[in-house]
Amino acid sequence: MAGAVNTVHGTTHLGGGVTAIEQTEARPRGTRLPRRARRHQLLGAAQEVFVAQGYHAAAMDDIAERAGVSKPVLYQHFPGKLDLYLALLDQHCEALLQAVRTALASTTDNKLRVTATMDAYFAYVEAEGGAFRLVFESDLTNEPAVRERVDRVSLQCAEAISEVIAEDTGLPSEQSMLLAVALGGVSQVVARYWLSSESDIPRDTAVQLVTSLAWRGIAGFPLHGADGQGPEAD
Amino acid sequence: MAGAVNTVHGTTHLGGGVTAIEQTEARPRGTRLPRRARRHQLLGAAQEVFVAQGYHAAAMDDIAERAGVSKPVLYQHFPGKLDLYLALLDQHCEALLQAVRTALASTTDNKLRVTATMDAYFAYVEAEGGAFRLVFESDLTNEPAVRERVDRVSLQCAEAISEVIAEDTGLPSEQSMLLAVALGGVSQVVARYWLSSESDIPRDTAVQLVTSLAWRGIAGFPLHGADGQGPEAD
DNA sequence: ATGGCCGTGGAGGTCAAGATCGGCGTGCAG
């Protein structure tokens, strides 16, 4: 049976202090919880498993076992595997969008805006549980519901960035959207690379480095109404 | 709705009148091909199905039907589904790496290098069959073999770019790698966005736009030994 | 021309994983 897709892949760093046998915390089966708390705990367990193994390799048995319950309980809280995944996906898409919008609104200095946005991506990627994998590295993009969510959050982030660009450069919307997609793309890709090659560069240094790259790039466009320090094009 | 083609025993092979050149439709079953041609055709059919449906949703039956053969012949050419996928993946990873290296070596003017590299990504993404999805949007990243290949090609592309950056800026390797990952990331993300939102901007315009963004960004770093037009850092 | 050979084809086995049904234990109203 070569078809076994076992993937005991690196799993990055989780809780850290893991005792020998159990993975993180296997609770004694039999604790009764109110429904809301149980649901919350199930979401947490599902996130851990989905992040560590991906959607397809994650079995409902694994999630149930991780949560310390049995499968029927899982199905009493969520109609199916996809719904569980979508609940988590929505949650973290919303978190990313909020982080980006907050960063953009945190100042009116465009260079600081770039810094803040870049740092938002880094913070998002570094956030506990590695939940960014659900958004940026999903293995269920063929499912229309997932595709729609991922595309939508990317588009909304780009639109938020694009508004600032269009306002400060006067570029037409298609071009500012292209630049916005570029900026968001750099942030996401570099943040993920920085996380994967851990312990190389401190986060602030990486943010500053790529921020200077992006800022020099974006500040050179016409009509940029910042503090007037932008170098003109050739 | 696959039941269309059933027993066609009566059809003598190469009847002459059969036009049999249908790229996207199932061909009449019963044509005998030499092994090398058959393998090539199987790879083409598999690529179409994998690109259109993703790895998991693609069934071996679909690939066989698309190629106009039955499943056993598929398994006589490839040991399993994963091997088939890896063959395609290796092929297109190699193509991307070659394209990037060729673009980097096409000139010594760094601005033209950026343009050429950017255009290489756009051309790669636009290439027929949408094979870039196997590399950039794979839904099998949890499989270690796939993960290894995807990571490796990204790293090799970044290293190729990083060499140029390090040589022309004098930055330490970690920082030049970070910038190289950034440039490769922009190229990839923007090219995919440009492809998905088709008919908005012509390819040359998009390439020029994001090239100017990237060039302004990268040209500002110290010791950049290009034509000496780089604006000084603040 | 004819019999052997080999590649093709349909039909089937196996197994993993999502989804579900009867028992059990606990806490409380009466």
Next chain:
DNA sequence: CTGCACGCCGATCTTGACCTCCACGGCCAT
């Protein structure tokens, strides 16, 4: 004290997809 309700669990079913077994028909040496 006892019956009821509720949430939980072990065990099971089914679907679907990857992967092979028995029959058929064209090609080549004699």
